[in-house]
Amino acid sequence: xxxxxxxxxxxxxxxxxxxxxxxxxxxxxxxxxxxxxxxxxxxxxxxxxxxxxxxxxxxxxxxxxxxxxxxxxxxxxxxxxxxxxxxxxxxxxxxxxxxxxxxxxxxxxxxxxxxxxxxxxxxxxxxxxxxxxxxxxxxxxxxxxxxxxxxxxxxxxxxxxxxxxxxxxxxxxxxxxxxxxxxxxxxxxxxxxxxxxxxxxxxxxxxxxxxxxxxxxxxxxxxxxxxxxxxxxxxxxxxxxxxxxxxxxxxxxxxxxxxxxxxxxxxxxxxxxxxxxxxxxxxxxxxxxxxxxxxxxxxxxxxxxxxxxxxxxxxxxxxxxxxxxxxxxxxxxxxxxxxxxxxxxxxxxxxxxxxxxxxxxxxxxxxxxxxxxxxxxxxxxxxxxxxxxxxxxxxxxx
Amino acid sequence: xxxxxxxxxxxxxxxxxxxxxxxxxxxxxxxxxxxxxxxxxxxxxxxxxxxxxxxxxxxxxxxxxxxxxxxxxxxxxxxxxxxxxxxx
Amino acid sequence: xxxxxxxxxxxxxxxxxxxxxxxxxxxxxxxxxxxxxxxxxxxxxxxxxxxxxxxxxxxxxxxxxxxxxxxxxxxxxxxxxxxxxxxxxxxxxxxxxxxxxxxxxxxxxxxxxxxxxxxxxxxxxxxxxxxxxxxxxxxxxxxxxxxxxxxxxxxxxxxxxxxxxxxxxxxxxxxxxxxxxxxxxxxxxxxxxxxxxxxxxxxxxxxxxxxxxxxxxxxxxxxxxxxxxxxxxxxxxxxxxxxxxxxxxxxxxxxxxxxxxxxxxxxxxxxxxxxxxxxxxxxxxxxxxxxxxxxxx
Ligand SMILES: Cc1ncc(C[n+]2csc(CCOP(=O)(O)OP(=O)(O)O)c2C)c(N)n1
Ligand code: SF4
Ligand code: SF4
Ligand code: SF4
Ligand SMILES: [Mg+2]
Numbered sequence: 001x002x003x004x005x006x007x008x009x010x011x012x013x014x015x016x017x018x019x020x021x022x023x024x025x026x027x028x029x030x031x032x033x034x035x036x037x038x039x040x041x042x043x044x045x046x047x048x049x050x051x052x053x054x055x056x057x058x059x060x061x062x063x064x065x066x067x068x069x070x071x072x073x074x075x076x077x078x079x080x081x082x083x084x085x086x087x088x089x090x091x092x093x094x095x096x097x098x099x100x101x102x103x104x105x106x107x108x109x110x111x112x113x114x115x116x117x118x119x120x121x122x123x124x125x126x127x128x129x130x131x132x133x134x135x136x137x138x139x140x141x142x143x144x145x146x147x148x149x150x151x152x153x154x155x156x157x158x159x160x161x162x163x164x165x166x167x168x169x170x171x172x173x174x175x176x177x178x179x180x181x182x183x184x185x186x187x188x189x190x191x192x193x194x195x196x197x198x199x200x201x202x203x204x205x206x207x208x209x210x211x212x213x214x215x216x217x218x219x220x221x222x223x224x225x226x227x228x229x230x231x232x233x234x235x236x237x238x239x240x241x242x243x244x245x246x247x248x249x250x251x252x253x254x255x256x257x258x259x260x261x262x263x264x265x266x267x268x269x270x271x272x273x274x275x276x277x278x279x280x281x282x283x284x285x286x287x288x289x290x291x292x293x294x295x296x297x298x299x300x301x302x303x304x305x306x307x308x309x310x311x312x313x314x315x316x317x318x319x320x321x322x323x324x325x326x327x328x329x330x331x332x333x334x335x336x337x338x339x340x341x342x343x344x345x346x347x348x349x350x351x352x353x354x355x356x357x358x359x360x361x362x363x364x365x366x367x368x369x370x371x372x373x374x375x376x377x378x379x380x381x382x383x384x385x386x387x388x389x390x391x392x393x394x395x396x397x398x
Numbered sequence: 399x400x401x402x403x404x405x406x407x408x409x410x411x412x413x414x415x416x417x418x419x420x421x422x423x424x425x426x427x428x429x430x431x432x433x434x435x436x437x438x439x440x441x442x443x444x445x446x447x448x449x450x451x452x453x454x455x456x457x458x459x460x461x462x463x464x465x466x467x468x469x470x471x472x473x474x475x476x477x478x479x480x481x482x483x484x485x486x
Numbered sequence: 487x488x489x490x491x492x493x494x495x496x497x498x499x500x501x502x503x504x505x506x507x508x509x510x511x512x513x514x515x516x517x518x519x520x521x522x523x524x525x526x527x528x529x530x531x532x533x534x535x536x537x538x539x540x541x542x543x544x545x546x547x548x549x550x551x552x553x554x555x556x557x558x559x560x561x562x563x564x565x566x567x568x569x570x571x572x573x574x575x576x577x578x579x580x581x582x583x584x585x586x587x588x589x590x591x592x593x594x595x596x597x598x599x600x601x602x603x604x605x606x607x608x609x610x611x612x613x614x615x616x617x618x619x620x621x622x623x624x625x626x627x628x629x630x631x632x633x634x635x636x637x638x639x640x641x642x643x644x645x646x647x648x649x650x651x652x653x654x655x656x657x658x659x660x661x662x663x664x665x666x667x668x669x670x671x672x673x674x675x676x677x678x679x680x681x682x683x684x685x686x687x688x689x690x691x692x693x694x695x696x697x698x699x700x701x702x703x704x705x706x707x708x709x710x711x712x713x714x715x716x717x718x719x720x721x722x723x724x725x726x727x728x729x730x731x732x733x734x735x736x737x738x739x740x741x742x743x744x745x746x747x748x749x750x751x752x753x754x755x756x757x758x759x760x761x762x763x764x765x766x767x768x769x770x771x772x773x774x775x776x777x778x779x780x781x782x783x
Pocket of ligand 4: 501502503504505506507508509531535611615616694695696697698
């Protein structure tokens with residue numbers, strides 16, 4: 001392997017990965033904190049390093065619409081966005097999935113307005129979790145880079161054919177410099193199968209796409225998407241394995257367990273927060289606490305089955321969500337708890353809302369969470385299922 | 399089972415005979431018809447078929463698809479078409 | 487042999503109402519497009535009536551995505567073809583007036599301004615027909631629609647029809663044209679030209695709608711012709727910014743002839759004050775005549 005290590009910000013790491021994946025069409029619109037990805041890609045195109053058609057659309061709505069047209073014409077397609085931009089795409093997201101177009105999109109996770117806020121949380125991508133897109137979440141810049149390549153191999157698999165989001169935390173990853181290992185273009189090309197969709201807009205075989213689905217057939221089309229997402233579970237594992245083997249990484253499975261072997265308390269989350277979560281686990285382990293952590297790499301397809309397997313034997317799970325459904329709870333928590341109901345795994349479960357709108361989550365906060373989980377364990381019950389961590393005192397009714 | 403992503407084959411609405419919608423039917427006076435093809439040009443349902451009649455070109459109606467809108471009769475320059483209530 | 491191309495790329499069996507001007511417009515437009523083409527289509531009557539799964543009226547590759555993105559989708563198709571070195575394939579984007587001049591304006595403007603080699607066709611039946619005849623920005627003044635109904639206090643739509651041809655032209659694109667289903671040769675020639683010209687082009691076709699306008703299906707073509715003969719719908723081309731080839735009118739007809747057979751204007755002939763409203767419409771026709779020098783000596 002001739003991977004070179006370079007220090008660069010996360011956005012540029014992703015841009016390098018995309019350059020290697022060599023999409024034929026890129027259609028994107030600027031929004032903080034995603035902009036550096038598409039700026040870098042624009043520069044690659046301008047410098048002749050990347051031979052993509054770059055469509056400088058007038059909105060995210062048209063970005064995703066152009067991606068639909070391009071992907072349906074059989075071209076490998078890329079876009080990236082964030083927050084308000086992702087929401088503006090909303091209608092087209094469902095459309096892209098229903099049309100079974102394996103578009104890959106980078107999402108620099110950012111909070112939603114109002115109040116307008118350019119910093120990180122997961123409200124944007126979680127908000128479109130039902131659009132029929134695969135959602136991968138990166139913990140590090142390296143992972144964001146790798147997932148951006150893996151995403152094509154997953155999305156374009158004939159048994160999947162679903163669009164895929166590679167989510168990375170805005171600023172925390174996009175704007176942070178870290179050393180990354182960038183595979184050579186040839187290696188990426190060698191890893192990716194060529195995109196040769198069975199159906200495409202082609203005058204040689206003039207098919208009609210986007211027909212009216214009547215009640216007679218509509219359910220079956222949704223079922224096919226559902227089924228494809230199910231297939232994605234195995235395809236993701238396989239692609240992660242192949243990639244790890246080829247490029248010397250250890251990124252396997254929809255989830256990653258960290259010191260969970262004998263853990264009574266397990267902290268579960270996704271994205272960059274896993275860094276501080278793991279550090280907290282380490283320091284608590286030093287204090288003799290039996291605590292572990294689980295990182296979720298894929299939120300769609302649902303990682304729930306693997307999570308259940310992984311938390312077997314633990315007493316308390318604490319799910320850290322950087323999103324909250326107003327009137328309900330965090331998404332990862334509700335979804336995991338839903339799966340637990342019909343399993344024989346039944347730990348106490350607590351939901352912690354953290355890091356909204358870019359609020360920092362230091363080790364102290366994670367320790368606080370661990371302490372609350374411990375308390376639940378002691379009392380043998382959960383008093384409050386959902387808690388906002390580090391809420392200003394006036395609101396904290398703890 | 400429907401096929402993948404609701405894709406349809408080209409031109410397949412031809413399997414659906416809209417002729418059943420018709421109430422009035424254009425009736426052609428073949429001797430009047432001068433084969434000018436205006437009726438064919440203006441038919442929204444591509445329901446005119448060119449044919450030979452006593453050595454001349456005429457346009458007859460394709461009853462499989464004709465919806466009986468009457469544009470052809472209205473536009474025929476020589477009044478060769480008459481809309482009549484169709485007996486079914 | 488027929489004078490116009492015989493081949494139907496928009497074929498029968500579609501579910502449009504009898505006498506649908508939109509279906510006729512699409513059928514004619516597809517005669518101006520060759521087999522080596524890809525079409526997109528916005529949600530609306532044309533899309534709904536022509537693509538009931540598992541059937542399709544289209545004989546060229548065709549993609550419907552959403553209501554307001556036909557132009558952007560077509561831009562993406564064109565970009566993909568460029569990337570693949572298949573610029574020989576024509577790209578045609580289609581939309582109704584609502585999908586074009588209202589909700590699709592952003593994506594149309596973007597596509598035109600970016601210079602995609604796409605021919606955009608707007609089928610203008612002057613309202614949101616597919617959802618039940620609601621007013622659009624392309625609805626003419628004083629027309630009654632379900633959201634601009636005539637009533638005790640209302641003469642129908644209060645605003646003048648949006649001039650989307652002018653908006654398209656403002657993007658400095660090489661070709662803009664208006665067409666009508668009453669003039670098939672002219673329509674086909676214009677769509678052909680739009681397709682042949684490199685870069686973005688825009689053609690707006692006036693397509694009467696018996697259901698929405700409230701007229702008998704047999705006079706669809708006649709009404710389309712009257713719109714031209716009264717000066718309410720002007721046929722012209724704009725090439726490289728210059729207005730060209732305006733269809734001159736001999737003995738321009740009074741607008742009443744056009745308005746009278748349509749239920750959407752019925753109130754103008756019944757209600758007190760209607761006459762002034764008709765006069766208002768006549769003034770629009772007169773001002774068109776002046777601007778475009780319509781009247782033939
Ligand atoms: C975003 C969105 N808003 C509203 C609709 C509902 N809708 C579907 S077609 C249509 C009207 C179409 O009007 P037009 O574009 O003029 O086409 P027509 O049916 O008149 O040919 C509307 C409002 C929709 N499908 N999507
Ligand atoms: S329009 Fe009349 S004369 Fe011309 S071909 Fe048709 S039927 Fe014959
Ligand atoms: S009545 Fe209408 S549908 Fe039938 S042939 Fe004449 S124009 Fe076509
Ligand atoms: S409502 Fe009007 S535009 Fe729609 S199919 Fe019927 S006639 Fe055509
Ligand atoms: Mg309309």
